[in-house]
Amino acid sequence: MNCTSHMKRNLLIPALLALLLFPSCGTRHERPEAQVQKDTVYPLGFCTDSFSLRSGELKKGQLFTTLMSELGMDPAASHRLASSLSDSIFNVRTMRPGDPWEAYYDSCGTDGGQRLRYLVYSRNKVEQTVFSCSDSLCAWLYRKPLEHSRKYSDITISSSLWNDMNAAGASPLLIIKLSDIYAWTVDFFSLQKNDRFRVIYSEETCDGELIDIDSIYFARFDRGDKALPAIMLNNHDGGNIYWNEKGESLRKAFLKAPLQFSRISSGFSYNRKHPVHGVIRPHTGIDYAAPTGTPVVSIGDGTVISKGWSGGGGNTVKIRHNSVYTSAYLHLSKYGNIKVGDRVSQGQVIGYVGMTGTATGPHLDFRIWKNGTPINPLTMEAPPSEPISPDRMPVLDSVYRALNSEMDSLGRLASIVPAAGAQ
Secondary structure (H helix, E strand, C coil): CHHHHHHHHHHHHHHHHHHHCCCCCCCCCCCCHCCCCCCCCCCCCCCCCEEEEEEEEEECCHHHHEEEEEEECCHHHHHHHHCCCCCCCCHHHCCCCCCEEEEEEEEECCCCCCEEEEEEEEEEEEEEEECCCCCCEEEEEEEEEEEEEEEEEECCCCCCHHHHHHHHCCCCHHHHHHHHHHCCCCCCCCCCCCCEEEEEEEEEEECEEEEEEEEEEEEEEEECCCCEEEEEECCCCCCEEEECCCCCEEEEEECCCCCCCCCEECCCCCECCCCCCCCCECCEEEEEEEECCCCECCCCCCCEEEECCCCHCEEEEEECCCCCCEEEEEEEEEEECCCCEEEEECCCCCEECCCCCCCCCCCEEEEECCCCCCCCECCCCCCEECHHHHHHHHHHHHHHHHHHHHHHHHHHHHHHHHHHHHC
16 A cells, blocks of 8 residues: 555544534634533544654743744744634744643654644643644644532631631632632631631532632631621622622622732831831831732722822822722832822722832831721721612522521531541
């Protein structure tokens, strides 16, 4: 059998399958999961078992064309392939050292020579781009199937939320989700020993690896005899989706803190000894120690009333939220994209942590005034947002009862599983 006949026989079935699965190269096609038959349909668009495999990772400084050339593709062909790609299929500018790839070859002739047929390049943990590198130069996307599973976690603080989350076998990604939900009601910088989070949520995994936390359906924060439930009920109106059992929104007019991942280095006091001048001076704010460049956000909607140098406070932004409350952010290394008179929204970046003015290290000095009088931000009771509409209260109550019952059941089950495993 000559080389041409041998190639035609080896390529016939993969070519027909590629035609059926991907009738137009360069267009994304996904089959419904229910239609996938593992033994007859090739997810990548070709039968991987028909080819020899070589795998590796993108090297530092390696370009798409140099990678393809090193894998055996004609340089002119690799340039044509690269120039034909749309950004939605593959953007060469997003290639990063360490990205894994798999190259598939077929052999032809008595000399054992190999020809590059396909390259599968992993864009991330889920998405891959498949390149057809021989007879037809084209590419398509393949998205690995995702699995969603309902989870329950129970975390009691003994050292830190991060450490205790890991010790409980939960992903630290939960911290981000919980801090978003409880941003207005729980100060994550001041968690105390024996504080407790219980959460019912959904995880998204791919090939057994965690990709993201889908949704938190129900959470409960306990401190002593005080409980703060968070019930997810989306009214699909673009507003809040988390409520307590009374129908009050967990979202408040003000965030509890204007930045993330920091510690309090100095509290609110009228008789603090100044760390630089060494004299007793009032410190009517909260100092949050954080690395230079940490984003600082506005705690609420408002108007920028000043932006500039304030002597010992360095670069400062002041925001008037309403007729009652005003906030200020001192010692910034630089400002966000704002100017005096701008309306800013809650959570909008207005600057970045620094140590301008009189400061011994990078930190944010955060201050609040109520009716012109400085108040302690940590003890301030922020005004609430609008409650849930009365006609939705029966739905919320039903969801709350069901999720609360589920949480109690999961808690009882979790308490007996270790004992059962020890027997």
